[in-house]
Amino acid sequence: DAMVIQNPRYQVTQFGKPVTLSCSQTLNHNVMYWYQQKSSQAPKLLFHYYDKDFNNEADTPDNFQSRRPNTSFCFLDIRSPGLGDAAMYLCATSDTQTRYEQYFGPGTRLTVT
């Protein structure tokens, strides 16, 4: 019974070709996060949604956008992927009312050719 689902698990896109990664959750958590993780590095927070409120990290490039059409779904849009955007993208959720830890999805590994 998956709780945080990410599709696809592997995504290949071409340099400059827009790509969308998706995340869904069955936990009904009010906060959703997107992280970028490159090999042997720490997960880096790109942005998060607190309910419908979008919160961008100061150093997240404009190339990265996000949408959250409802509680369950959140999307990461990369408008013009560069070679440096190749990474694992992790979606996570948390609930400000009950628990404190973040639940992570399995991640989408993005390759840019």
Added chain:
Amino acid sequence: GQNIDQPTEMTATEGAIVQINCTYQTSGFNGLFWYQQHAGEAPTFLSYNVLDGLEEKGRFSSFLSRSKGYSYLLLKELQMKDSASYLCAVRRRNTGFQKLVFGTGTRLLVSP
């Protein structure tokens, strides 16, 4: 700002005990988390400390000293499946959410 330091890599033998240290410098500290991450997989939650002391959960224990900006994760009776990266993450107060800053992780290799 914040700074989180962990050893890059550690090795240990099956059945042994290993301690993974984490030091941090951050304003508005509001809790420290340990996550386990197997290669190519998502991080999974291991433990949470917000007060000083030791939290024990089966083979895993986590310790926190807020005055020293120090935590460790203790793994007992090591198994081969414990080979993974262990991420220390700090939560900051008054961010309004469970916003975490992760260390780069300690890669643990357990050998037979």
